[in-house]
Amino acid sequence: MDTANFNAQLNTGRKGPSKEYLHHKKIWGDQKDFGYKDFIPMFKGEKFDANQWIDLFKEAGAKYVIPVADHHDGFAMYKSNTTRWNAYDMGGPKRDVLGELFTAGRSKGMIMGASSHFAFNWSFYNKKDHFDTTDPEYADLYSSKGKDLKEPVSEEFKARWWDRTKDLIDNYQPDILWFDFYLDIPDYADQRPKLAAYYYNKGIEWGKEVVLQDKNFSHEAFPEGTVIYDLERGKLPGIRKLPWQTDTSIGKNSWSHVTNWKSKTANEIVDDLVDIVSKNGNLLLNVGPKADGTIPEDQKEILLQIGGWLKTNGEAIYDTKYWKTFGEGPTEVKKGHHSEGNNEGLSSKDIRFTTKGNKLYAIVLDWPEDGKVNITTLAKNAEYAKDLNISNIEVLGSSEKIEWTQNDQGLLVNMPKVKPTDFAYVIALSF
Template sequence: MISLEDIQRVANQGPYAPDWDSLNRFELPRWFKEAKFGIFIHWGLYSVPAFNNEWYSRNMYIQDHPEFAHHVATYGPQKEFGYKDFIPMFTAEKFDPEEWVHLFEAAGARYFFPVAEHHDGFQMYDSQLSSFNSVQMGPNRDVLGELKAAAKKTSLHFCTSSHRAEHWFFFGHGQEFDSDVKEPMKKGDFYWPAMPEPDNQDLYSEPYPSQEFLEDWLLRTCELIDRYQPEVLYFDWWIQHQAFKEPLKLLAAFYYNRGIQWGRPTSISYKHDAMMFGSGIIEIERGKFADAKPFYWQSDTAIARNSWCYTETLDYKSVKEIIWNLIEVVAKNGNLLLNVGPKADGSIPKRDREILLSIGEWLKVNGEGIYESKVWRKAGEGPTQLVDGQFQEDAPTCYTDEDIRFTVKGASLYAFVMEPTKEEVVITSLAVSPDQNAPDFHGIIKKVEILGHGVVPQWQQTTAGLVITLPPLSSQLPITFKITME
């Protein structure tokens, strides 16, 4: 079993050390910047009630929440049937890890992130630190281990995520009435520590995480690292709290030094400036940057608008909206991490599967301009502008026939027409400019093609832009012009 002494030794043995000056030497692996598209997986006990969203474990103990009333009506009072009682119901009888990873490959993904432990504290992997895990309870299977073994038979990179930090307070509301969440508790208990919920926007909020909890968080995360050796580790929110600063630096040095030992560079994806800029991958949840960035980043979002896990009331996004998101993110120097939520039995819902396969079919044709691409001198053109920041997905962005996004690879510029509804497309960024000193395009265009359509369109370069005549199209999804330069 890993110890705090082991963690200190590895974290301080170099080449990385647990301080921001050292961790700032982090370099993002080349494969991640070339991959562009990954799959997130939220699957756990919350998939059993499949009601509203993955925060069921918290909300079922809040007396004015819909989950509270639903739980009492469906399963009985929380004192008699608590969240822990979903564990025997989580049997995962249809879980087929090889089927999952082959579906992700068919979707065009290059890596995937199964959630190892969500806020509810149930570990989806083999652990010596708690018996509340998928090997000793529920499905009696090492979910994470089986997925990693399946990934080894494919080209997918194996990554994982920990959402343990929020467990400090996630069951705290169960202490406010007569429920199965009761004190006293000891370390290792499923609901422990069930503290009152702090202001999660306050970086110094009370009750301050205890040293015992912080050490448990560190041990669990390093155990996860050592046992499964993920290539990227994702942290959800709340590790930006001041209490996590020192343990997080220790964890990062431990993980990055382990990557050196394994001969595979490792990375940490984080939100809310939890880590010092330059020491990991910046993460944006359900949102994007308005402009291309000089640093690499990742946007994580879900296939449904209203939940990360499977529920019976999912508000699915369209295939077009997800492809728009992918193009927008890649054009601005980022990756898209798209979440799916399997059912409690381990099967992936039909609609999720259909959407993933449709994205894969689009990428078979247009992926040339996505994978291994880089940002161009500008991310795009057109009237549609995005808002910087997280949680910007209440409704899909509405694009016009003038909205075009760019990437570049080799000798070619790729122009993605977001809404190809007109017979003629004008790319104003490629206009002939009489002023050689202006910061505009002055290169020589050799050829223009439409990926996947097998025809060479008519085109001419004018002072208004590169004017391209479109042939009849069979799909309303975005199309890609491959513009080859001399």
Template sequence: MMNFEKRTGPDFGAEAPVYPTNGVPDWYRDAKLGFFVHWGLYSVPAWAVQHGEGVNIPTEDAYAWHQYAEWYGNTVRIAGSPTWERHQRLYGPGTSYEDLADLWDASAFDADAFVGELVDAGAKYVVPTTKHHEGFCLWGTGTTGFNAVARGPRRDLIAEFHDATRRAGAKFGVYYSGALDWHVSDFPAIESDTDLFRYRRNDEHFARYATAQLDELVERFSPDLLWNDIEWPDGGKGREDYGVAETLSRYFAAVPGGVVNDRWGVPYHGFLTREYTHIDEIIPQPWESTRGLGYSFGYNSAEDTRHTLSGPDLIRMLVDVVSKNGNLLINVGPDAAGRIPELQRQTMQQLGAWLRVNGSAIYGTRPWVRFGEAAGAPVRYTRSDAGVHVHALDPSAGELPLPSELSAGKARWADGPHAEVIRAADGSTSVRIPDALRESPVATVTVTP
């Protein structure tokens, strides 16, 4: 996956716009865990080719056999692709992707119950997709009739998400596809990473359209986070009032404690994003790891337990990301009706249960002097005012070695009891992991001087 902070747009020289100086606020760095919600027209067919271990897809077929169900609107336009074949069979050759808007029934969606499940799983912020690359808006926008109030659900889904998230006491963010909008474009299907940036509108008219939509979202919802995707049209990267610099300045004026990501295609970056990517070291800048609970963000009904993160896997992923100075934005993909699939719910519930015991070693923490050890038992470190939190990624080993810097400290398990510290003749120190914790995905001990 590409790193978007490396894309910084046209060189304007002396005429370069002046960007905001806002950094990444402490609330975001303390939050550690957010939930993405990818929900849109793609949730009606809810399908993509299954990916995973043992599946080999040639590079030249990566877009025709795309792993993301939310890209259905693109893959269905690639004649002969598995998505195209399935669409013809299920909906007939006369049904376009956009016709699915009238088949979308979201009657089972209960925003308070839905957001409640995310918060119970540990979410400190919630980021629904307001408009994905398909161009279908999930709020009552005045810019286009292609929206969820005028068609399909006949509801302002983003308003419902917003209100429920505020009631639940979590931060509210919005995802917005800035430079891709297939509804107002007339390009061939994207079939490569090069096409991703070639087949998109960069004109002033589209830049004004995108800015008007983003301004609407800010005015109506005052989102704590703006999560832009696939850059911004080049026609809106200068000093114009509809340009990125001015748009972000208006946002920060309206939401002084807000934060943005790095996917704007300009030199200004908020937090860095890493998508379906494992990071090997601490990244000094605040960053965010994002991925789906499966191989897709949008719901893929073809996925099963082989394609879905287990609770223990997700817990270990969160600990690993936080130890390296990151946040985890994990995605849930509801079905068209607005229900969280049971496989995803089970994983979320296990994460929430672990965090209710161990959350103080995750929330509000910062990286220690290193994230883990190069050799020996798999371990991760975080730190807070309470001490250094040592996370055993394999509690079944029975012992947790402590680094020399912590060998003289006092250790306590996350659920309260003092830990039994073993000091060997060779000077090494370890903690005996109680039997009750040996089946836990991660056992966490806090060491104080």
């Protein structure tokens, strides 16, 4: 679970000033005098408790945690040796947020990663004469890029990016190193092999397995099989035999905390998790904490609901493998980055498969109104069911004896009279 992006950016509209621009000018003053840098002392994180965060993520069923180390804004959430703009040296927090999370997470058996979004810092800020972003005194925060939108990434900035990334690797030894888009553009072509070689060799030196993850957002940045392929707010329509990951947020409309935050439901997130795992993927789920370092109650509740579902049904998720086919059902899943908004909700006709040991799990993504599930993929003599000799069927979370029949139309399962969970129901078949 991606723990946080504390930071936000204000943009001006193309057809005149945006409401955010006008609000800023009214409340804080002219952007030439009061810019992003001036908000930093207000960001205090005074209620941040790394142990509380990790405990919550464990309750939610997470196995790995990837805090944001550097976002596009250029403010490091750790004790940095390469930039003055960091949470340890500069007000507000004056704390090593990343370090505290790593210490808490590792003490509780979590795999700990770090995400870097800093490559895009080169082009992140709007460079206008009436903004402080063009002031050379703050080029180490806003980047030294000029007003030309097509200006290529400078050698000076790439050197800064490398020093910063190397510092993060050396001092925190992350189990996972996750990169956002922009590292994939041609400007960084000379940095990518150096990064992969350095990080993977460091893993050997540390005596542990490490994993590099990258968006490959617009370009094929790394050779297939050398990194974990990551899709932002998107999934795949079928099985990918190499591991992959979806990164998305609890928030439908934001990654960081905003006043108009709109959450997905736990049901929607669990359905995504099941669909992703059935296709050999992992889910990296973002939460949006407040500036005081607390995670909002509504997001906590969603995480706990997900964790409750996993306590009952986790055997169909953890340490499983994809099966011969990912599933069946009428609902098409769109492919690619930022495609999640185009997907329809999954129904009781949509079923996903995972497998482990002598079990096959058929996960039904909604409760059937008539209490019956017909799995056509498992019909007698069907392509994928020819060698299956079912000895027992149960529904996870239910103690009721399950009645079932198998014929040429499918495997018909009578579901329990009482729903074992609130969403996504797991039929476990033993052989």
